[in-house]
Amino acid sequence: MKQTLLWAIVAAIVGLGLGAALAYVEVKPWQFDLAAGIDAPNDHSAHDHGTTPADSPAESTKQLEVKETQYEFGSMEIGTSQRHAFPISNTGSEPITVEFLTNTCQCTAVELNGLPAEGAGPVLLKPGESTTVELEWVAKGEPRSFRHGATFETNDPGKKRLEFHVVGELVDSTSLDPPLLHFGMVRVDKPAEASLWISSYLEPSVEILDYEILEPNVAELVDIKFDAGTPLNLPDPKAMAGLRVVASFRPGKSLGPFHGTLKMKTNLKRASQLTVPISGNVVGDISVFGPGWNRTRGLLKLPPIDSKKGGQVKLTVAIRGNHQASGPVEIASTSPQVLEAELGEPVEMSPELLHVPLIVSIPRGSRPMARLGGDLGAEGEIVLKTGHTVTPEFKLRVAFIVQ
Template sequence: MNKFWLLLGLSFVIGTTCAWTMNYMEYGHREAYFGEITMDGSVTADNVMAKLKEYHSDSAARAELDGKPVHDFGAMSPGSKGSHEFIVKNVGNDVLRLELGASTCKCTLGSLVNNQLAPGESTSVELEWTVSSDKTTFEQSAELRTNDPLRPAIRLVVQGLVISDIEFDPKQIAFGEVLAAEPFEFSTKLYNYYDTDIVPQSAKFGSEELTELSEVEFEPFEVSEADGSHQNARQGFLVKVNVKPGLRQGPLVTNLQVSFKKVGASEEATTDNQTDELSEDTFVALAECAGRVMGPLTILESSAMKSTDGGGYIWTLGRLDADDDLEKKCLVALKGSEKDSTNLTIGETYPSDVIEAEFGKPIGRGQTRLFPLVLKLKAGEELIDLLGKNKDDFGWLWIESDNPKVSRMKVAIKVLIEPRP
């Protein structure tokens, strides 16, 4: 038993010693940025200046970088390789010594004798990198050490975006609020980063309704510096979408699906606008689309007034005590080409003995006519609960129009009215 505990203790000591040694060899010693730290008492007040001279140069060499220390390569596809040359000059009066420090990419100094630059000379520092595929941004750096006392280290950086073979700009197409009865259009740019040209074939949406009402055009353009981070793309296409009236009201979130072929992948390229079946040599690129389809009739929203997916509204008034005002107001907006030829009225209300409403004189404002709506609630001798705790257990009113092109709209009213004498 004693031997067991002895062997266990010996194993613990040996294991701890080996682990500490390996950790120290790997991480425990590295050169400090301002030189080695000495704690053995060899540095005193009498010799500190002499010691400092060992670590800090008083050379008259001056390192100057021709250009910025950060190179933005724009955008590159995953796995692609790039390189960039930085130029370092010696603008001082002494020999400039250069050496490579810490680096996260391949870094090569120009052909120098003993890595030295005479006054007035310059050399190139080339950084090479391979773009990783697991991130959307990329950055690599290399440190260049010098004997310039004013610039002991120069950090060179290359950075940019990591893109797919096909990129959209914008990636998320937001067409905002559009009227269901009016046509609208939106666009995005498609950039090709393949090694070969492509030919767009067709486009459709995840929404079948939007696909049926849309016409999509592809207009090629020359990629230039004006395209910013996409200036290195091989091709560019402007994707224009024209949508006819008729979309259902409510939020619309879908994706744009552009099918394309690589040049040479097939003898003939079809150009039909819609394609249900894709051949093996046809590829698809996706972009997100989002917006909201509105009817010509809307209500200006507030904390109490919120729209629903079906195009109606919910007016939440909460609990009204005996001292609260029973008259509430909101603004109904009429937009589109029919706004000037349409009149609004209050239709059916429920409960009719509790809810009444009327419109004030309309107000013209640019492309919109505003109709002030006054809601008049009636209290009774008993509690009136229209909070909608159960399904459809709330009040409502209908807003009607005399124009068949402007559909009527329902407003649900959630309220609890305390009894009043």
């Protein structure tokens, strides 16, 4: 009896083992593809993953060819500028649009299809057509490596964003001291002067072969002359040669800040073209006061603007002198278009003083942008027509950011 029971137990154990083995052979555990993370073998068909070749998207017929996206300027003198054109072509069978989005800084001028890219809108390239993106970089600051460029958007699915860059090294074999012609605050009816030195550390002479002030309105205000330096009066005794650039302000009729660019062609091999900023602030009988206004800089700085709410500041324009003989104050222009200005009713404070309210605003719903000056976007500008006999025009620079 005991022996029979023992054999029965052994038979049961063997039977269970054989049953499990057969079940393992018949139903492979990986065929369940459980969420526990068991990897299926490599021979699974597309059907196992729920895809078929027919599900793949058709190949796009839009095709933009870009031969290069980065260009090496090499070593550049501080104050010089260089330009490079990047060709792009439509090699597909459908039209392609190319539109400027942003650049890395204001020191990088960007052109698309031969025109300034900012605000120009998209360029349409038909099949077989080509155009160029041109970058011009003005070397500013201390000796260092640089990498600047611009970003564009296209409707080519394979190249929805295009980024072009120019790279190189800033070197200092020629120096500008100071690096700009800044007049500071000048009276509208009095002359003023600003100057800088061009010093060469590698070449025995500095000569200006040609020069030009690029902005016509600044060219009307400023005269340029050059004085050769001697080793005794150079600002740096280590320099081999130098030249003094003198800018003279001519009294005029326009108030407010002015900004321009002096380009000079020289005999220097590694600095054949020098670029120098010109700036100043003309003051007179018309002034502005209120929150955010900096009289010394002629600059209104708005607080950060919420694009969903908009914002505004209230200023006062003060007109001194015989304002009764003047015409009404008017808004001549604003830039960019998102910057709005509105004048209130004039208030006569005395026979020699008139106050005019000025409201500067950014409307609700404006798109995000930065207009803080320098590398952070060109500042805005408001131009007032005053009717004043001496100073009929007044300019306000406006720095703002819309978030």
